[in-house]
Amino acid sequence: xxxxxxxxxxxxxxxxxxxxxxxxxxxxxxxxxxxxxxxxxxxxxxxxxxxxxxxxxxxxxxxxxxxxxxxxxxxxxxxxxxxxxxxxxxxxxxxxxxxxxxxxxxxxxxxxxxxxxxxxxxxxxxxxxxxxxxxxxxxxxxxxxxxxxxxxxxxxxxxxxxxx
Numbered sequence: 473x474x475x476x477x478x479x480x481x482x483x484x485x486x487x488x489x490x491x492x493x494x495x496x497x498x499x500x501x502x503x504x505x506x507x508x509x510x511x512x513x514x515x516x517x518x519x520x521x522x523x524x525x526x527x528x529x530x531x532x533x534x535x536x537x538x539x540x541x542x543x544x545x546x547x548x549x550x551x552x553x554x555x556x557x558x559x560x561x562x563x564x565x566x567x568x569x570x571x572x573x574x575x576x577x578x579x580x581x582x583x584x585x586x587x588x589x590x591x592x593x594x595x596x597x598x599x600x601x602x603x604x605x606x607x608x609x610x611x612x613x614x615x616x617x618x619x620x621x622x623x624x625x626x627x628x629x630x631x632x633x634x635x636x
Contacts, residue, residue, distance in 0.1 A: 480496065482496070497510060522619070523595070523598050523599070523602065524590075526602065526619065527546075527549075527590065527598075527601075527602060527605070528542070528546075529617070530602075530605060530606075530609070530616050531543075531545040531546045531549070533614070533616060533617075534605075534609060534614060534616075537614055538612075538614075543585070546584075547581050547582075547584035547585055548581065548584075549601075549604075549605050550584040550587075550589040550590060551580055551581055551584050551589075552608075553601055553604035553605055553608070554589035554590055554593070554601050555568065555589060557593065557597050557600050557601055557604075558589060558592070558593065558597070564592075572587070606618075
């Protein structure tokens with residue numbers, strides 16, 4: 473498996489923070505051996521944070537209903553719903569096949585404590601992941617609160633910052 477590529481993210485919110493980013497980038501010395509990519513995108517961190525909060529909230533609910541811990545539920549969901557979403561990525565596929573495919577289910581489940589799955593997902597992939605959890609929960613008779621529900625914001629405030 474290839475080493476993860478170092479990445480520096482700059483949050484640009486005013487002229488000063490823009491200057492910091494530009495000064496840092498201007499120190500890069502490109503060469504034939506090292507080519508750099510600079511990507512500028514609108515920050516959708518608020519949506520990602522909301523997705524993360526929703527996932528942790530759902531893990532807590534599922535854990536209470538199914539009789540296990542939120543950590544176990546998170547690892548279970550990462551393995552059963554997250555990994556299949558990431559397998560089309562060639563790098564993740566290679567990692568999975570070389571490192572974990574031959575492991576027992578229990579070992580794979582334990583590995584989910586240490587293997588980044590949801591963290592490396594795009595917002596779209598994370599949405600697919602949440603949809604998979606929601607669909608499977610429904611088949612188990614578990615109705616998870618949805619962001620579209622009128623009481624969702626109140627529930628999230630009541631729960632505070634849920635960390636599993």
